Amino acid sequence: MDFAPITDGLAYGILDNGVLIAGAYTGLELDAWIAKVCNGRTRPGLGAIIGAAIGNLVSDAAGCMADPALFPMIGGIALGCCIPMAAIPVLEWIFGRRQRSALSLQQ
Numbered sequence: 001m002d003f004a005p006i007t008d009g010l011a012y013g014i015l016d017n018g019v020l021i022a023g024a025y026t027g028l029e030l031d032a033w034i035a036k037v038c039n040g041r042t043r044p045g046l047g048a049i050i051g052a053a054i055g056n057l058v059s060d061a062a063g064c065m066a067d068p069a070l071f072p073m074i075g076g077i078a079l080g081c082c083i084p085m086a087a088i089p090v091l092e093w094i095f096g097r098r099q100r101s102a103l104s105l106q107q
Helices: 004-008 010-037 046-066 071-085 087-106
Strands: none
Touching: 010 046, 046 071, 046 087, 071 087
């Protein structure tokens, strides 16, 4: 039995998910810090979103470094992770604005 198709991506999968899980937990801690620094003016979960995005970037890059088949693609994969992260401030502004509008209508 040939296990090569399974073992070829094994290191990538372990690193990708392992680092992503660590990033998510770090993001939960970051959430409390962001709220403290911004005097509670941020929406809950922003730290988790940032932690997940950075964790995904790091985990994909680490997985690419561990997998010889993916290593040549590391630059494109990392850039592909960074581009959507640029949307986080815009999305926060949009959703924060909606939340503020809904609160003002309730008052």
